[in-house]
Amino acid sequence: MKIFVSSLVTGMEAERAAVVGAVRALGHDAVTAETFGARTDSPQVACLAGVRGSDCVVLVLCGRYGTKQPSGMSATHEEFREARDRRPLLAFVQDGIDREPDQEGFVAEVQKWQGGQFTERFSTADELRDAVTRALHRWELSTAVGAPDAVEMLARATGLLPSEERGFHNGVTTLAVAVVGGPRQSILRPVELEEGPLRRHLHQSGRFGETPIFVDAEGVESAIEAHAFVLSQSNRSVRLDEEGAIRIVLPLSEGRAGITALIEENLRETLVRALRFSSNLLEHIDNVHRLSHVAIAARINGAGGSSWRTRQEHAASPNQGSWNMHTDDRPPTALSPPSRPRAALRQQVDELAEDFTVLFRRQFKSAR
Structure with a gap:
């Protein structure tokens, strides 16, 4: 299955690598912004299409919100909005850090939507890898009977x-x-x-x-x-x-x-x-x-x-x-x-x- 990895790119290289490693260890394909290559459309259009084309989205939230797009939201925030009504979404929130005000609001929105059901916390990249592995395994079990009809x-x-x-x-x-x-x-x-x-x-x-x-x-x-x-x-x-x-x-x-x-x-x-x-x-x-x-x-x-x-x-x-x-x-x-x-x-x-x-x-x- 295709798992889209949504997070800031710059400054989160270790965390993204941990998520990609967990996804691949479970036999799935990791879809990331880095894999899209040269395209005629904008990078964010490509990412939103990647969300729609994936089976599940892994969202990782740190302290920074990211550059705002023309919509007034960061690219990661747009990806969350695109995924929440269309795809299963597993959210992971970094602990022990200071967050920008916009990021605090984003985290609150995600946790309200998820209701804590698929939201986990982590401190290090290793903890994130383990948390993603557990969450993806639970998600696999929940979908083992097939897709909703x-x-x-x-x-x-x-x-x-x-x-x-x-x-x-x-x-x-x-x-x-x-x-x-x-x-x-x-x-x-x-x-x-x-x-x-x-x-x-x-x-x-x-x-x-x-x-x-x-x-x-x-x-x-x-x-x-x-x-x-x-x-x-x-x-x-x-x-x-x-x-x-x-x-x-x-x-x-x-x-x-x-x-x-x-x-x-x-x-x-x-x-x-x-x-x-x-x-x-x-x-x-x-x-x-x-x-x-x-x-x-x-x-x-x-x-x-x-x-x-x-x-x-x-x-x-x-x-x-x-x-x-x-x-x-x-x-x-x-x-x-x-x-x-x-x-x-x-x-x-x-x-x-x-x-x-x-x-x-x-x-x-x-x-x-």
Whole structure:
């Protein structure tokens, strides 16, 4: 496989040599700026193309930021931005040194994106070589089952979403969100779904965690359904299967006296809650990131002829709205492309929720 080495060149010769040595010792090809030779395009264009053409990127950060390009970022910073949404990225940060202010900000950005999962620290070139060897070996193990299949992942995600029976409406509009990881593989053993530790964690996080799913006023029921463990309340549920696929159902409707409204801000906040809960649950069951990518699908059920409104619009005229005894079996909603790096589920949750809200708004209003 091709491993792109991203760092400053001048002043980091020993560190770059250590990374290249580790890459080659594991049987991979090291792609570096020094190997590009004479080209008609600029060196940085060649490096960014090298990032896109590689299977993985090793990023090494020292104290200096580097010369800023026309973008206002250093070449290494540009390479990180190019890689983070496209390629697995292993980051290594040098300890015991003074950093330039721009480099401090860059390191903070990398660590926030990586969440510490693939970020290691080093002091010497020898320590860096050993750290890169360990990290690449872990990455190899995580990808041994193959590359993520975006089409397959999306099919699994949409298949998890519940559909509603036409002509039936229980008076509550719900949002179902499915998060499926890839490459597809077994994450939990069947016995783990039934053991106490996982169940206790789901009960605890579902009620009292950072983004609780359940309410205190009602008990939570648990069940095993085929290869999945399910916790549920009225109009609320969490489903987790052996492949680490997650489905969350939460209520959305707001209205009174038979007049219902789908509130845009409520939808966005509920999406954020579901995505954050899913991210935290994935970290709990797969903290070595065997599932490197996720596909997300969502569906609104029970909306019927409800009106789409903002909170301001609803507050101004709460008794205006629409009602339809027949529900619309709207198709699932998904992003394009459907597969995203798993880190996006944590670091871009607000953007993901905004994008899904826009897609739902289009779908909902086009049906009027």
